[in-house]
Amino acid sequence: MNSLFKKLLHGFKLYLYSRYKLAKSINKQTITIHKKILFQCAHLLLDLIEKTDFKLFIDEDKNLMAKVDDLTFFIQTTEDIYILHEIYYTRQYNIYLPFKCIVIDIGMHVGFASLFFASLPQVLKVYAFEPALPTYEQALRNIALNPAIKEKIQGHNIGLGNAQKTLPVDYVYAWKGSAGLMGITQEMIKSGKDHQVIDFYLEDITHQLQKIIDQHLDTPIVVKIDCEGSEYEIIQRLVDSNMIKKVDLFIIEWHNGLVKDLIASFENYPFIIYYPNPYSLNNGMLVAVKVGKT
16 A cells, blocks of 8 residues: 555656646646646646657647647647647657658548648648548638648548448547547546447448549558557558458557457468557557558
């Protein structure tokens, strides 16, 4: 018990220290207006501030804003900060591209990853898919903040799956990134005042992929997937249609601890698979790189 108490005390001290240090790093007015969200994610924000060119500020309408790598974003929820931390501190999508390519972003969320990819000079176009209308609309606002690259992103208010269908999904804006096939938790539903059930319209992944390929013949295709459990049916549909071989690189966030099932889907195709955290019971990343031509 004494050891547990010491660990808890140490954690609390770190929490207080991160709040104190954050308050020293950010404009006082910004802290005053957005104190709750900033202090909830103080340790993540400090990572970004200390290791990148990340900056926080408020605009003329007192919205909380972030700027990093010459890109600007609205910050509305703690989830937004977590995602920026994944992209710009953990560098979840930090890939070297030796060729010009097209990126398909399945699970656009509020556009942070789409903007990251669009900022890369080797990326010619980003086709982004987000089925939740409130989330999609916020993505459009973030894209509009970045006029230098906004034309590189083509957003679609639909999801992708193994067939054309409509799914009723529990949705809370504060936890919009968790809405999907797996469903959000009861704790998430109770924590938000705006719980609603909304329809996700999904189209067959193979139809959209073929349309994109037809517009960019002989251009390598990169597919990023973060769609809360639908990754399994998407990959299986690509396998069943034999279209998986038309993708050169997959960057997938997997869920439900089923990474071995995902790997098995690639076994008859020439992909090198990299997946850290194989024993995670929740989620992790998988990168699949096609070797040679098929």
